[in-house]
Amino acid sequence: MPVIVTVLDLLEGHGPHGQIWRRYGRTSHDTLTDALANPDDYHAYSSARNDAGWRIRRRANDRSGSTRKSAGAGR
Structure with a gap:
C-alpha cells in the first residue's frame, strides 16, 4: 500500500x-x-531484498574469516 503525503x-x-x-x-x-x-515495485522490492540478503551473508562471511585469522595468529 503506497503512503503519499503533501503539505x-x-x-x-x-x-x-x-x-x-x-x-x-x-x-x-x-x-x-x-x-x-x-x-x-515488485522488482524494486525483490532487488532490495536480495541486496540485503547479500550484505548479511557477506558480513557473516567476513566475521567467520576474521575469526579464522585470529585463531591462527597465535601459532
Whole structure:
C-alpha cells in the first residue's frame, strides 16, 4: 500500500493535480497519479531484498574469516 503525503502550502499553490505528492521511498514530488503508480515495485522490492540478503551473508562471511585469522595468529 503506497503512503503519499503533501503539505498545505504546495496544495494551495499548485492544486491537487500538481506535482505536490511525495510517496515514501521516492525522492521527488509527483502528480497524484504518478505517486500511486507501481511501475516496478515488485522488482524494486525483490532487488532490495536480495541486496540485503547479500550484505548479511557477506558480513557473516567476513566475521567467520576474521575469526579464522585470529585463531591462527597465535601459532
